[in-house]
Amino acid sequence: MPAARSTGINGRLAEGRDLAAVVTISHLVKKYGAFTALSDVSLTVGAGEFLTLLGPSGSGKTTLLMSLAGFADPDSGSIRIGDREIMGVEPHKRNIGMVFQSYALFPHMTVGENVAYPLKLRGVGRADREDRSRRVLSAVQMPGYENRRIDQLSGGQRQRVAVARAIVFEPDIILMDEPLSALDKKLREELQIELKHLHRRLGSTIIYVTHDQKEALTLSDRIAVMNRGQIVQIAKPQEMYEHPASAFVADFIGYSLLLPIARSDSSSVDKSQLGALADNPYALLVVRPEKLDIVSEDHRQPGHFYFTSEVKDVVYQGDIVMVYARLKSGEDIVVRRDSRFATLQALPRGGSPMRLALHQSDTSLVTDDRAGVAPLAS
């Protein structure tokens, strides 16, 4: 064992030492009978990276995580942590920390016993065990809870204890399957920030599963979007949101309208920057409501797509205002504005014409892969 590891998690908590492992998944296939849950998934997670698997229900996120943890047995492919191949290795020999959606805390053990359990299994002495549990519990904002029973804890506290138990034995990587989904929104957002800080302090490699695209955008270094057992795009959050590689991703992350490019006036746009799809008549333009500008009739600047529409409805929502309109060609379009006084004053009324501008840096072109068409190669 390298010398640096002996400083342990407490050393890491104190110094932010980066001792995390790289995870290399190649050509992973998992079938349940005739159903393919993972079809040729390849993915490299960097040392200390926070990677989120995001995708609709049934897309294979849990299956991928369980394959890493050793509870699903892939049919073929390889998984390496650092340079150790772990396919076929029993779960308890993988040294992976895992946080479950249901927390999976042991009800017949106290908080302290839960957290110390992995240390006990590793033959750590009693005094050392208690010392390390105590420190890790402080790190997750649960100091002094050692003697509580699990059923005396709130959901948020259970979640923290589950995290403490998963990190106390210094696993090579940490897996989390929707760890916050059982909590209410406010607590969830609080814990997201805590997790983010904890990740920074530990510097561990974390693979995280969520349904919640906002959570993914908030927490991740990179996001891998999955659909039907495949990874359809891997990118940093901003890249993912601003430049989705396919209609599926554009639709899944954030709200977007997908309009055939021919519905817009694209005469001012520099087509050379639009990529391979610029001349494809079936290409779809990703239109996000907050990226649209309401402009005057004579507005014409290079780099903009323009749309002509008629306002249907203006809906005030407190922090924002949504303007619903219809294009000449019949499609509905939505514009999102802030709710400052000046903005509200300038908004068009229902029934009046509205010209919209969309800068080409604020959009991308995608092909329609939603109806089973193969995803766009990126």
Add this chain to the structure above:
Amino acid sequence: MRRPAIGNLWLTPFAILVVLFLLAPVFVVIPMSFSDSNYLQFPPQVWSLRWYHSYFDAAEWMAATRTSLLAASCTVLLATPIGFLSAFAIRNMRGKAAAVLFGFLLLPQVVPVILLAIGVFFIYIRLRIVDSFLGIVLAHTALAVPFVVTTVSAGLKRFDFSLDQAARSLGASRFRAIFDVMLPQIRLSLFAGAIFAFVTSLDEVVVSLFIAGGDNTVLTRKMFLALRDQVDPTIAAISTLLIVVSVIAVGVFMLAVQRDNRRREENI
């Protein structure tokens, strides 16, 4: 406790009738065992403990009792792990295979017991284990396993298997995870299964009539023979004792359940 709704009040006398009907034999047997009469008499004219003396002073009765208790204990030791492991396997199987295995394990309690007894008898003749202690324990285990499988399966249904996965991800081998996490969670079901197994063996008479004679005569068989040869009131005393043992077994179990519930409530 919730009070019954007014509309359900007629249920109470009905329930009492049912209980009385079920307990009637017990109310007959217990007084009879304290009779001084030379034959089974109800209600007894003169009270005495002579049939208890007759039981405890007879070496033959004591030997049969020892065999019965030993067989029941060995049945518990065999049937409980077998039943647990079967229930565990069934829980981990998918689809039809699980249902088939479950049904298969229940067979000894589904097949008419007289058929089972004849079958076992003929097999035991081949194996030369008629009237052997091993033979008794094996047959009783087969009869007890269905109860253990049923109770443990019910317990496992409530067990959250992510606890098992959590233990293993934290470094526990499969075996260790079962001991550290699963068994503490399902211990009441296991306990119930063990008690069922014990009582099943202690109570069993039909199969024992065929295969549990000679030096290894069990209590129930001896009682049956005693009834056939001459109506010996000793069996009323023994029946009373068996009832006491069963009541104690069930009582211990109820206490365990209650303690468990109380602990759970205290922690809410």
